[in-house]
Amino acid sequence: MASVSAPSAALAPHRPSASAALLFPCPYSSPRVSPSPTAQPRRLAVAARAMPWPHVLTVAGSDSGAGAGIQADIKASAALGAYCSSVITAVTAQNTVGVQARGPCCTGGVRWGAAQVKTGMLPSAGIVKVLCENLRKFPVKALVVDPVMVSTSGDTLSGPSTLATFREELFPMADIVTPNVKEASKLLGDVSLQTISDMRSAAESIYKLGPKHVLVKGGDMPDSTDAIDVFFDGNEFIELRGLRIKTRNTHGTGCTLASCIAAELAKGATMLHAVEVAKKFVESALYHSKDLVIGNGPQGPFDHLFSLKSPLRKMGSLHKFNPDDLFLYAVTDSGMNKKWGRSIKDAVKAAIEGGATIVQLREKDTETREFLEAAKACVEICRSSGVPLLINDRIDVALACNADGVHVGQSDMPAWEVRELLGPGKIIGVSCKTPAQAEQAWKDGADYIGSGGVFPTTTKANNPTLGFEGLRAVCSASKLPVVAIGGINTGNAGSVMELGLPNLKGVAVVSALFDRECVATETRSLRSILMNACSRS
């Protein structure tokens, strides 16, 4: 690969200038719309209306290999539906073997308005200082700092001279800092980081430097079968555990993760949800690219735009999945609603009124058109109450109504295929009767499992009963939160929760709510039974 020589201009004065405006045109300036509305289809007219678009500004280095740096940032933001503008701090010549050359660029005079800013390679202390001065002058909505220092190939991207400025000036302004283990070690004076517990201590020490959140990334952690990152918000440590994809194509995972966090924040997600979606995105992208062959070196790039291969749009949900939402899980049944003369919508409204914490539409006998209309109405009801809405089995209906997720059984579409179709932001649940099925659900990228039937049930034909012991075995083995299902009602729900099983977050009920005269009343009494049982166990 040809090497890139360092640009001669080191640091320009950091004053807004006409040339800077030309170099970095404001993405917010409105385009001219030609005045010919008559022939415009309605859908296009709606799309043309002015709306604030999620916007990430990346301040990072260019990677000529296009797997990391600015190039990764633009592709990752685009893949998650955010606009990405860029300030190039350095130019590097890289390929799949390593970094052949690097040189700094000018960062002066950039106005970034109110975007979410993601920083990557900042090659000198001078550039970090210019950046900090700009950040103080033009406050931003969120600042994601990826403290890039050494590439995975072992080449230095930002020398030790930047360490103090990172720690003292940049980190205190950051909403999140995302070092990998090597960078965390360097930031803390070359401490050794070998275990998850070391990563926790590192996250805590970096938090003390002033950022609001820290994510210590474990992609480069040796001897780990899972890819584990440690998140710290000043109170709680959260271990984010993903599947480690066996591939050489991991160049740029860190840059991608940080840009995805910024893109999700720009879309309105909370920090933890943004990090979770970003991690799932990286995992999916690596999985799709595991067999890509680009270049001959030991570390290849991956395909950020893998989702373009699917004709379906993957709109992430802004509704972060909270395992506690499984507490009182209401599952509808078309036969029961018909029997009691209720619409699906009225049934859902009543369950929410009574305190259901999550709703699943399980409409085995409803015509597709009618189901979709009802699902759209239920999405509105659920959104306005902050209750997630899932669709049983019908991925097409879930996509069409933009539900929060899908629940699948062992004979439905495999959860990993569902994840492909729905993208990283949606909730996926899988019915599991055995520890092996629970393990597979986790590997497939599910968010929770439903386990049962705990008691004999008439709602589902040919459904063997697991009993408490079967449920205990699944709960103990599961890496995912569990909701118990099958024959649960106001008479026995308390005994299920009182088992105090690990990972058991709640109960799912069908006939106990919907095969009754007043859905709201039944839901209310089930809720108080569950609350009492939890306070006892």
Ligand SMILES: Nc1ncnc2c1ncn2[C@@H]1O[C@H](COP(=O)(O)OP(=O)(O)OP(=O)(O)O)[C@@H](O)[C@H]1O
């Ligand atoms: N093989 C893998 N399979 C799944 N996830 C991975 C893998 N490698 C890294 N990750 C994930 O990718 C994200 C980025 O972490 P990583 O530690 O690789 O960052 P990094 O070293 O800064 O990356 P780079 O320097 O290559 O851009 C983390 O969430 C990590 O867990």
Ligand SMILES: Cc1ncc(CO)c(N)n1
């Ligand atoms: C320009 C650039 N930024 C970041 C990284 C870290 O992956 C890289 N290799 N190159």
Ligand SMILES: [Mg+2]
């Ligand atoms: Mg890495």
